[in-house]
Amino acid sequence: MQAEAPAGRVGVVLVSHSRAVAESAAALAGALVGTGDPAPVAPAGGLPDGSIGTSAELVRRAVASADEGAGVVVLCDMGSAVLTVKALLTEKEFATVRIADAPFVEGAVAAVVTASAGGDMTAVLAAADDARTYRKL
Template sequence: MVLVSHSRAVAESVAALSGALLGSVDPAPLAVAGGTPDGGIGTSAELITAAARTVDEGVGVALLCDMGSAVLTVKSLLGEEPSPLPEGTRIVDAPFLEGAVAITLTSAVGGDIEAVLAAAEDARGYRKR
């Protein structure tokens, strides 16, 4: 999984919380692509591509975006021919924090890319009242 955020600090914090909630389960590969290469706020195709390649194990990579231009940047990368992203890379339609937790847990217990996407997208329907 790659957490794509406008802020490196936000992506790293969500990654840390997701990992902490696993308990004794070993996490699946996770990388963050937050902010710009110079440390600013924004998104970077270069950082996203590098992070996706870092976690790629040949079974698909889930990219979870925080909002707006992060989604547009990922969609642009997926639409390139050939795409610079690893084969089987997919964008996840889920809330950032809840989706990250669902992906982390599902992938850590051996879920394939389809199970990971489904678990994350189910997080969208979780009601808080």
């Protein structure tokens, strides 16, 4: 009997009303990891035609892309992005997906850095949430 392969790292999905915002935040978070081997991070921004909005189908694709078997943390920018993800969380295929209650950019960076270092779902969610307390003054 073969041993089951270990799960990969926690993936991160960034859901924004804007494709450009989601893609830029994903690129920034990946670049700030510093190891050259960031955890999977996938943007899900805008509608399929490129306009502003939130698409459940793009979120589904991004989750599938970021999932290495250790779960996926989703960060949302606001409003309907949050509602779309919450609706998807009720589906069976989203059983290992969690939404982070965190600031979008700071939370994304903290989540990707923590996931890249091998943090589990609890650690990645905590890091994203902790980003809320980063003081600028």
